Amino acid sequence: MxxxxxxxxxxxxxxxxxxxxxxxxxxxxxxxxxxxxxxxxxxxxxxxxxxxxxxxxxxxxxxxxxxxxxxxxxxxxxxxxxxxxxxxxxxxxxxxxxxxxxxxxxxxxxxxxxxxxxxxxxxxxxxxxxxxxxxxxxxxxGSLRVGVSARLAKTALAEWGKVDVGELEECWHGLTPPYLDLFAWLEGRSERPAAGHGAGFRPLMLSHPLEEEDRAGLNPADYSAEWKWDGIRVQLVAKGGERRVYSRTGDDVSGAFPDIVDHMSFDAVLDGELLVARGEGEVASFNDLQQRLNRKAVTAKMLQEFPAWVRLYDILFDGDEDLRGLTFLERRARLERWYGAVQPRRMDLSPLVPFAGWAELEALRENARENSIEGLMLKRRDSAYTAGRPKGPWFKWKRGALTLDTVLMYAQRGHGKRSSYYSDFTFGVWRGDELVPVGKAYFGFTDAELVELDRWVRNRTVRKYGPVREVEPGLVLEVAFDSVHPSNRHKSGLAMRFPRVHRIRWDKPAGEADRLETLQRMVVA
Structure with missing residues (x-):
């Protein structure tokens, strides 16, 4: 111990x-x-x-x-x-x-x-x-909270054992603690454990953000474009009677999405985006999807009110045939043929986006917010499906973040190395003369700024509620976020998507922070 x-x-x-x-x-x-x-x-x-x-x-x-x-x-x-x-x-x-x-x-x-x-x-x-x-x-x-994800632990194992992390991921779901066969392989005492014949996870191919310097060296004719949908990336694996839905990190989330699992009566491994439907094929907001996330089981009411479906991006296996070595265009053709033959319910194909050059792509990206889309994906047409995040084959070109000046309302202690600091901040905007909370953020600031924020909270606390402190309305936080959606769970009636502290406005009076009406004009219907 x-x-x-x-x-x-x-x-x-x-x-x-x-x-x-x-x-x-x-x-x-x-x-x-x-x-x-x-x-x-x-x-x-x-x-x-x-x-x-x-x-x-x-x-x-x-x-x-x-x-x-x-x-x-x-x-x-x-x-x-x-x-x-x-x-x-x-x-x-x-x-x-x-x-x-x-x-x-x-x-x-x-x-x-x-x-x-x-x-x-x-x-x-x-x-x-x-x-x-x-x-x-x-x-x-079961609450370690030491800043180590399952992916980071596997990466450390792979680096220590001098093997590719993708190889380790391939056999991970066939392993059980205390992993004696895994360590024997990593120390060179035995062969790699078998990947198993069931519905195991295959590591996903990930993208890099598209920066200005990247664009200067790329030929847009070498790439295909897709929409970057505002859901969560998933892998669907159906093999030998087993059916699994995995998150991008390999967590089995099948229990939360029986309406997807029930329609996986095929033998394939598919890559796609998990979304919630609104009407016939229309994408609901991410806030609707959140009602289904992080649940071991869901009620019949949730299944009816927030029906899930998957928009397919790629096909990794068709039966026992491994397609990952094919080019993106070849895999896309196989995916289209597979989809036409199988016609799986609760799934559709993510369409390719035609474009003539960078100017047209940039215009499409800027208009994405109006359609509940995060931005664009650019995929090199000759790229194989490679586990991890290789630089060059795939890029994500997200729309610019929204920003809003808010007022700090509540602060809560963090966890792990932050457990002695007030590091989780709830912020609000003005509705008349009243502040109403619109979001919560716990990153976006440096360690030095955290010390200053913690000191400010301690010196300006007006009420305590267990580990939470209410502070006087005197500090403005400029918050960046991806989008805002209607929400019945918040007093303001709104919920932000991925809020983070963009700047601490020590210089700005709280009375000059934004109003609720400003945020309402940003709502994605």
Whole structure:
């Protein structure tokens, strides 16, 4: 457990992506099996313990610490695991003072009955130091939040094992923790694990933003254009009776979209954009799609009110035939033939956009917002389907962001390395003499600016609501966002798409911030 705790501590305080990769690679190379495999499972969210609920953790600490002291400490720290790890009173009278190993924690919790779980956790907390307690609580509650995504962990594995991350992704869904066969392959002790015969995920091909310097060196005649639809990228995999819908990062989201899965009665791997329909083939706003996201199951009412469908971009496999080595134009022809033959319900083809040159493309891009479209995709006609983000074959040319001057209303503590700072900001605009919230952002500012924002929040708090502070209306944040949509969940009746702090307007009086009417004129119907 100590090695895992040291890793978690280091990851929390490591700000850079490359630094996290180095930490992970060093851990994988110096930690034995099965410890490193269980750590990998925790980092990639393949390890869950349903009986270790936060409420039960609070009950444990309440029996050891004055509840008022714990409440004050939790309000200051902002993270349950960190608060408990720091405030837990150490006992030295237990017969067994040796801390548990990571495999011991995993195996014991898997075999334990519900009534035994918290007694086990209490005993382990008594044997660990504060770092170990923090790692244990993060592990069992499933909320690591150390800035490591599943994709980053796989990238670190691939770099350490000197293999292509696409190769690793190909076999990932056939693997199970603690990944003994995976580590044997990466250390050169065995062949690559089989990819399996089921509906596994294939790593997606991604694009680069199109910059001005890129345009200068490109011949538009070498590229085909498509609309960049305002949904989420998905991969549909149907093989051997199995049907899966995967997100771009390989997460299985099939449970949230049974209306898509029910119509995957084919044998193919398809790349597309998951959207919500409004009427016959019309794209609803991203806000409608959000009603369906991040759910393990959906109600019949949701299925009726927010029907999903997929706009297809590409075909990777047709039956057992791997098409990824073909050119984009060849794959497009195969996709069109496949679609014509199969005619799958709840799916259609994303149309190619004809154009004569850059000037016409730029005009199309600028008008995209009116049609709930994010912008354009440019795909080199002779490009193979290559996993990852190769520079040159595919570009995304998004429409310019909208901006609005808003007023900071509420601030909440962050997580992980930000748990001591107020870093999640709710902002609003004027409706008459009243501020109404229109969005929330937690990025777009530097670490130095975060320190200044945190100080401003602490000095100008007017009310406290647990971990949230209401502040006086005195700071203007210029917010950038992609679009705005009607929303019944917000007091303003509006919701922003991808809001982020663009500038902190220390110089601007709050009374000069924008009004709700300005935002309403930007609404995508």
């Amino acid at each position: 100590n090695r895992f705790a040291t890793l978690i501590d280091a990851l929390v305080f490591m700000p850079s992506r490359n630094g996290k990769i180095r930490l992970l690679a060093d851990f994988f190379s110096t930690t034995p099996d099965p410890d490193r495999g269980w750590a990998l499972a925790a980092l990639t969210e393949a390890l869950t313990f349903n009986e270790a609920k936060p409420a039960a953790i609070r009950q444990l600490v309440a029996a050891r610490v004055d509840p008022e002291l714990f409440a004050l400490s939790y309000d200051y720290v902002g993270d349950l695991a960190e608060t408990v790890a720091l405030i837990w009173p150490e006992r030295h009278d237990r017969a067994n003072s040796l801390p548990p190993s990571l495999p011991e924690v995993v195996d014991t919790l898997r075999a334990a009955k519900r009534a035994q779980v918290m007694d086990l956790v209490e005993g382990w907390l008594d044997t660990l130091d504060s770092s170990g307690r923090f790692a244990l609580l993060k592990l069992i509650t």
